[in-house]
Amino acid sequence: MAVADSIISVSQTHEPARAKRRGVKLSTIADHAILIAGALFMLVPVYLALTTASHDAVHIQREGLSFGFSDDLVKNFDAALFAKGGFTGAITGTTMLLNSFILGVGFAVGKIVLSMIAAYAIVYFRLRFATFAFWAIFTTILLPLEVRIVPSYEVIQGIGLTNTYTGLIVPLLASATGTFFFRQFFLSVPDELVEAARIDGAGPVKFFIDILVPLSRTMIAAIFIIMFVYGWNQYLWPTLITTEEGLFTLVRGIRQIIQAMAEGSQIPEYGRMMALAIIAMLPPVAIVILFQSWFVKGLVESEK
């Protein structure tokens, strides 16, 4: 968010540079005021989470969120990452972080692979019901996981995939959005490229791997960002499908900490929870920043 805001503010200051000397200044100030307000709106909660994470649980329970730093920051982060928690005491922050990564990456990669292959079939092969198939896939946008969650759970439970990574990831993979984006992209690839490849002796698989996949790099990066964050933030499905604490992801783990502690009639470890929340935020931000540079690179190199 912060990155996007700063990009917008840069382009804003450049644009109306010399149009009207006095009017411009005022509107620039107004623009900046709005942008700064927006940035604060986004960033203050993060800051609050960080400062609060530096207090001990008792202080937080008594005073609520606090703006100033205290001494327990390292302790809380250390507890968030390495202290064993949960009912069985079998899970630490790092295992949850790892689980979230497996979910996020598996989710994003699986979605990309599946939707690319589906789009390839729809666009490049003269299938009898290709258009129908596409629209059939597309309408599943209207049926998100939440709508079909009971039957999905039934099926996964029936084949005994609860409490496995497979059960966690696979039911979420079929993606109309991904298929749609890749279809639109493939349609924009010139036909001559396929024909040149055919004359060069590349069969369907070779064309896909040697030409289409590398051409889709930026598209893949974009979808990876979206899907990773989406997968990382999954809450409902992991809550249903994982009951073993060893498979908990960060997002549901945060809640578990409060719950476990509260039920144990102790003061919930708010500081540790805040620290965990910040840790949970970092990887998606890192992924966005990392792939954004790829994005720009892909756009600057004029390829088509």
Added chain:
Amino acid sequence: MAKVSVSNLSKTYGKGTQAVKPCSFHIADGEFVVLVGPSGCGKSTLLRMIAGLEDITSGELRIGDRVVNDLDPAERDIAMVFQNYALYPHMTVAKNIAYGLKNRGTPAPVIEQKVREAADILNLTEYLDRKPGQLSGGQRQRVAMGRAIVRDPALFLFDEPLSNLDAKLRNQMRIEIRKLQRRLGVTSIYVTHDQVEAMTMADRIFVLNDGRIEQVGTPAEIYHKPASTFVASFMGAPPMNLLPGNYNGNGSVLLDDQTAIKIGQAANHKGAVQVGVRPEDVVLASPRDGVPFQIDVVEELGANRLLHGNLAGHPFTVSVGKEADAAPGISGLRFDPCAIHLFHPEEGHRL
């Protein structure tokens, strides 16, 4: 290197539109054939059938001694250069050129040597590590050529390869392609809508119109003996003048205003005809001396001038040399009897 034989080849699309009507022809080994015609005349479809990118509805296609109707493009031993080059944007020039060889399982050292040879021929050596996006239009065109020649195919196919280039580069590439083809001696089929390209590059021109081959001949034959009014008006810039007239078998035709023009050869058709005259086949004279010609506009082209005007009530264009004195007004024209073409008034074929 191979000859190409086509017999009764045709293409009909799903809804019954016949893009290419049954046609037969032979192309000799090492010949450079240009298929020319307006857009939608079926020239590209014909080329794509030969390439194997389009299914053949009926007829037989032979490249060399093989019937290739049902072979995959990769197995036909052809190479094709596309209008938009169709280079693989993510591969370097070297990889673009090598891709076809790689897919055929050519050993790496051989590929490297062949790529270097091709790059050498096309002056691409210093660009081998660049990507197509970093090259100019002419260089990309040469990479596309490189991709074609590196495989030593039996047949080159060109699909309007120069139409994305600017005029100057087009002239230059035209000559380069022709030189290269001469040097390699590979049979080539070249599709274009540009009659200048057709005239300058071809050993033989096939003029296509409406899915049919209208005329086959050397550039000179096509130009001097057009088989129909379509060919006459398509080949040559400015096109041949066509005027309605009347021929009664006595060695001259009468134009609409009863002016008689002598013709060199008798034709076995009497009555209404179309009279064709190339703009450069007339000589400017004084109004008393020749057929009256009303000049409306003078177009200065440097080396020559185009005089647009009116002859016997119909638009008429004359091309004169730069030394000729011409100004809007009434002038006279003298015709060369041997340069008068007569065509059938409705069907348009040559008489």
